[in-house]
Amino acid sequence: MSDPTTPSAPAGPGSPAVQAVRRMTPRSRTEEHRASTPLELFFDLCFVVAVAQAGGRLVHAVGDGHPGHGVVGYLTVFFAIWWAWMNFSWFASAYDTDDVLYRVTTLVQIVGVLILAAGVPRGFDDGDFRLTAIGYVVMRLALVTQWLRAARSAHRNGAVEERATALSYAVGVTVCQVGWVILLVPHGAPPVWVFALLAVAEMAVPPLAERHAPTSWHPRHIAERYGLFTIIVLGESVSAATVAVQSAVDSQASTAKLLPIAAGGLLIVFAAWWIYFAVPIHDHLASNQQAFLWGYGHFAVFTSAAAIGAGLEIAVRQATGEAEISTRAASAAVTLPSAVFLFTVWLLHSRHYKRGLAQQLTLPVSAVLVLVCTVTGSHAVLWSGLVCAAAVVVGVWQSARASK
Missing domain, CATH: 1.20.1410 (I/LWEQ domain)
Structure with missing residues (x-):
């Protein structure tokens, strides 16, 4: 029987291993034939809805003679789409266990994508980004649970630096989501400079977290x-x-x-x-x-x-x-x-x-x-x-x- 802490390729659909909850250990950076999984492809496909909504509202805004409003709204919404997708992709490259809990958590992130997409028209037309913010926070907090799983597995394996990296991600992402909720949910839309400040804070989390130990992305x-x-x-x-x-x-x-x-x-x-x-x-x-x-x-x-x-x-x-x-x-x-x-x-x-x-x-x-x-x-x-x-x-x- 193989060691459950040893990194390995995800089990295929229908495999008994898929039904179990395994330790979230890092995958090997030199693993051969590392390809996108069906879950990752499904995740990407669901993002098409949000991209289409953002592009559609940009068309209406520019076509109606409001290019400035359209471009700012488009970049704002696309940042949320891009950043949530990117964080999931890099995490999955390092920690894809493909067990039941991992799959369910990823599906929750997809729900967040759809909520975000549903809020795009209201954000463009009325400047009310609350629904978009809720969808974004759902995606990000679901990812926090993945990082906490990685931290727990690292602790059990005695990987101190790996645990510090995972916890830094979890804390950093959570703090940023608190900022989004405080600024967006009650008021609908913050000033552009406030949004830019929070966006910079989000992008600062990975470089700061990986100072402890780099994740094993492929x-x-x-x-x-x-x-x-x-x-x-x-x-x-x-x-x-x-x-x-x-x-x-x-x-x-x-x-x-x-x-x-x-x-x-x-x-x-x-x-x-x-x-x-x-x-x-x-x-x-x-x-x-x-x-x-x-x-x-x-x-x-x-x-x-x-x-x-x-x-x-x-x-x-x-x-x-x-x-x-x-x-x-x-x-x-x-x-x-x-x-x-x-x-x-x-x-x-x-x-x-x-x-x-x-x-x-x-x-x-x-x-x-x-x-x-x-x-x-x-x-x-x-x-x-x-x-x-x-x-x-x-x-x-x-x-x-x-x-x-």
Whole structure:
């Protein structure tokens, strides 16, 4: 019989081990074939609802001529989505036991996601983020129970530093949730600077907690988890653009106006996928310092990827006369997030594998050119798509040339 404290891969569905409550011991960082579990994939899928709600409200706010309100609300809600997802993913990479208690606690976190999503329209429209805050707190406190389980197992195994790390996470996350409840539940929405202060406090918890001992997250698993969420937000962009075009077609809008937006949007999304997965980033994640910078930087990657879909929907609405904004503003709704995506993917991924000035400049220059496309009028989305496609072609050519 194996030692119950020895890290091992989760048992498969239906296995007797799944029915038991086991010790939450760290998994090996060098474990082979470490892949996302069905529970993690289900967890990601449920986040699609919240991402769709945030993107949909951004479309309405910008389309109605309130871009400032829309962008602030979108970033606020997306922070809650991203941070809860990220904390779960890193914890699961280190401590996934896949027993009954772990599964139930994860399902509770999913309930929190759905509560958060239900509160998004009220937060955008009325500035009342109380329901969103409740959903967020449910997700975060469920994670606290996971950290307490990890601390208890570490104590039983005599792992003093590991226990200190787990308890630091549990205490830090709990203190932050108390702050959110005090500021959001009674009043609905705090000033922006207060929200920013609490967000910084949340992001400070992992670096402070891992000073005792780093958790045993798995580089390949983490890279896969982030890649899967990138696919989810890009897929949401395709879905949002499809719905927008379908609505325009149903209203018998001009095909000449819609085709350039649809073609350019597809080129942007296809290029975004290609560029993100062009290099194997897991080899770069060799330490906590590198991993924290890379993981936190993905806030810009995820928000921009999801905003591309919202921008395409705004562009369609403007082209059909349903949005109270100018052509240039509608174009910027697509070009700005597209440029941010290109630049941040270069900053986080590509620059670590590029050799020579020409390779290093491809994506930053492409980001600038996409921004320039904003002033090209009604065909800005198409021109942006062509620039993104050209960036892929140039990158492939450079790689082929370098490998000779």
